[in-house]
Amino acid sequence: MKPATLRRGAYWVMHYFLISLYVLAALFPLFWLLKVSVTPEMLLYSEGVRLWPSEASWEHYTSVLRHTDFPIFFENSVIVSVMTAVGVTLVASGAGYALSRFTFPGKYWLVGLMLITQMFPLVMLISPIFKLFAPLHLTNSLTGLIVVYSAFNVPFATFLMQSFFDGIPKDLEEAAMIDGDTRFGAFRKIALPLTLPGIAATLGFVFTAAWSELLFALMLISKTDKSTFPVGLLSFISKFSVDFGQMMAAGIIALIPAFLFFVLIQKYLVRGLTAGAVKG
Amino acid sequence: MASIEITGVSKSYGAVKVLHGMDLAIADGEFIVLVGPSGCGKSTLLRMIAGLEAIGAGTIRIGGAVVNDLAPKDRDIAMVFQSYALYPHMTVADNMSYSLRLRRTPKERLGEALAETARILGLQPLLQRRPRALSGGQRQRVAMGRAIVRKPKAFLFDEPLSNLDARLREQMRAEIKKLHRSLGATSVYVTHDQIEAMTMADRIVALHDGVVQQVGTPLEIYDRPANVFVAGFIGSPAMNFLTGSLSANGAGAAIRLGGLTLPVKLSAPSAAEQPILLGIRPEHIEVAEGPDAPIEARVDLVEPMGVTTLLHANLGGEDLKILSLDRPRLVPGAPVRLRFPEGRLHLFDAATGKRIG
Numbered sequence: 001m002k003p004a005t006l007r008r009g010a011y012w013v014m015h016y017f018l019i020s021l022y023v024l025a026a027l028f029p030l031f032w033l034l035k036v037s038v039t040p041e042m043l044l045y046s047e048g049v050r051l052w053p054s055e056a057s058w059e060h061y062t063s064v065l066r067h068t069d070f071p072i073f074f075e076n077s078v079i080v081s082v083m084t085a086v087g088v089t090l091v092a093s094g095a096g097y098a099l100s101r102f103t104f105p106g107k108y109w110l111v112g113l114m115l116i117t118q119m120f121p122l123v124m125l126i127s128p129i130f131k132l133f134a135p136l137h138l139t140n141s142l143t144g145l146i147v148v149y150s151a152f153n154v155p156f157a158t159f160l161m162q163s164f165f166d167g168i169p170k171d172l173e174e175a176a177m178i179d180g181d182t183r184f185g186a187f188r189k190i191a192l193p194l195t196l197p198g199i200a201a202t203l204g205f206v207f208t209a210a211w212s213e214l215l216f217a218l219m220l221i222s223k224t225d226k227s228t229f230p231v232g233l234l235s236f237i238s239k240f241s242v243d244f245g246q247m248m249a250a251g252i253i254a255l256i257p258a259f260l261f262f263v264l265i266q267k268y269l270v271r272g273l274t275a276g277a278v279k280g
Numbered sequence: 281m282a283s284i285e286i287t288g289v290s291k292s293y294g295a296v297k298v299l300h301g302m303d304l305a306i307a308d309g310e311f312i313v314l315v316g317p318s319g320c321g322k323s324t325l326l327r328m329i330a331g332l333e334a335i336g337a338g339t340i341r342i343g344g345a346v347v348n349d350l351a352p353k354d355r356d357i358a359m360v361f362q363s364y365a366l367y368p369h370m371t372v373a374d375n376m377s378y379s380l381r382l383r384r385t386p387k388e389r390l391g392e393a394l395a396e397t398a399r400i401l402g403l404q405p406l407l408q409r410r411p412r413a414l415s416g417g418q419r420q421r422v423a424m425g426r427a428i429v430r431k432p433k434a435f436l437f438d439e440p441l442s443n444l445d446a447r448l449r450e451q452m453r454a455e456i457k458k459l460h461r462s463l464g465a466t467s468v469y470v471t472h473d474q475i476e477a478m479t480m481a482d483r484i485v486a487l488h489d490g491v492v493q494q495v496g497t498p499l500e501i502y503d504r505p506a507n508v509f510v511a512g513f514i515g516s517p518a519m520n521f522l523t524g525s526l527s528a529n530g531a532g533a534a535i536r537l538g539g540l541t542l543p544v545k546l547s548a549p550s551a552a553e554q555p556i557l558l559g560i561r562p563e564h565i566e567v568a569e570g571p572d573a574p575i576e577a578r579v580d581l582v583e584p585m586g587v588t589t590l591l592h593a594n595l596g597g598e599d600l601k602i603l604s605l606d607r608p609r610l611v612p613g614a615p616v617r618l619r620f621p622e623g624r625l626h627l628f629d630a631a632t633g634k635r636i637g
């Protein structure tokens with residue numbers, strides 16, 4: 001073999017070796033989650049460290065679904081995350097479009113203000129928000145969570161959507177308006193379909209943020225029937241023991257919606273994240 | 281089809297004034313080219329006619345009706361953008377029929393209009409393609425088709441050819457002109473390319489710094505530029521300018537350039553001695569021999585271009601371009617004798633830049 005071919009081969013091996021290393025490291029915890037979730041209770045501590053238990057069973061899954069409040073947590077999480085994702089994306093599309101296309105008095109300050117909201121650690125804001133929400137009966141309520149999540153996600157989502165709208169030439173909407181459309185018609189029929197990848201990316205981003213949020217869910221909600229699943233996961237940790245098997249099974253179940261969601265939007269997401277990278 | 285009247289139209293962005301009280305009457309079916317360097321306000325004017333830009337002051341009428349406060353969709357004009365602005369998520373057919381669908385045109389009529397336009401532009405095999413699967417020239421054609429299909433009152437073109445390569449530009453230039461002949465639609469065409477302006481226009485409007493410099497047919501503008509700006513902008517290679525002075529000389533007048541005196545026919549010089557700019561186009565300077573050619577310059581550079589040869593010469597420190605159809609055997613550094621035919625001289629006031637005589 002020629003040295004050049006050899007060198008290219010060596011690079012190839014190196015390339016894939018490093019990528020596999022990374023993928024392995026990133027996915028191993030997930031694998032461990034799965035492994036523990038299917039290990040029967042009696043083998044959990046007795047078998048030592050093994051990559052796969054000598055015997056697998058669904059017992060943790062059935063007990064999580066039948067004997068715990070986990071289905072309620074799961075349902076609450078779905079409600080909160082979907083509502084937040086859809087609401088935020090709607091608002092952010094409109095706001096992002098406005099920031100991208102129009103000049104209006106105070107625009108500069110508005111953007112600055114939105115940026116400021118992103119500067120504070122959330123922990124700082126918990127007590128004031130609690131204080132505000134209690135008289136409004138928004139504590140112990142899913143609506144309260146949706147409001148908080150939306151408030152914190154709208155600014156970033158708006159900037160995200162704005163950048164997607166910035167990537168769409170103004171000419172297209174102007175052409176549509178000359179063709180006989182209204183400004184809103186041009187937005188709906190021309191700009192919006194072209195930002196689908198951006199919308200998918202925003203939906204995905206907000207959905208995951210809301211789905212895995214723990215801090216506010218823990219602080220604003222004390223009743224079991226309103227808890228979301230990250231809080232629910234904590235309930236598997238009791239004073240004297242940790243029920244690892246059920247906790248992992250619950251974790252696997254909690255992954256499903258996020259997984260499905262990303263499978264659905266991945267086609268747009270990949271386009272969205274690379275959009276504008278090359279002239280098309 | 282309709283006429284367009286622009287009366288006293290101004291436009292400012294903050295403190296920057298881009299159009300200064302402009303007046304222009306465009307006749308029904310006329311092909312007007314707005315030409316000028318970038319930033320002269322030509323695109324702003326076009327966008328104001330289209331309704332994409334608010335009109336600062338003055339009025340714009342299309343077909344006799346004031347359109348100042350009408351939305352673009354209600355002006356019934358079509359526009360071809362420099363970027364083509366084809367809707368990327370729609371097929372060629374959908375792109376072209378978009379306006380008709382918005383107007384709820386019956387399906388049959390829509391189909392006919394689409395087929396007819398596609399036939400005129402040779403787009404039939406491309407109708408089901410998306411814009412990304414088209415070449416630059418094809419995209420341009422679709423953009424034209426989208427404008428033609430709805431038979432608007434007027435066409436607006438915003439530098440539609442500047443994204444095409446030279447050969448294609450030449451071809452599309454001729455096609456647009458032919459199309460205009462057959463459709464007879466009022467057209468306003470914006471370009472910074474003076475060749476496009478010359479070849480396509482019924483009348484050229486030369487703009488500079490938001491002010492109309494001259495309005496006229498291409499040859500009027502070429503032969504009798506109203507001022508130094510128009511003279512220098514229209515024509516390629518550009519007109520030569522030499523500084524000199526104009527003085528009374530018996531019955532007529534004479535131009536003094538350094539040590540050189542050229543007689544000119546002028547009714548009456550306004551002042552005894554007046555500083556001027558003498559303009560002469562490169563193709564009008566004659567390379568000659570003997571007493572007939574009194575001007576001596578030195579050759580700096582010879583650029584053979586096939587049909588013509590472009591000579592760069594130095595005349596008393598000033599750069600002079602000469603376009604010659606013969607192929608003069610000259611080398612850089614050599615002296616060259618020149619003649620400025622009297623009828624080909626353009627005289628401009630050195631202070632105001634305005635044409636004299």
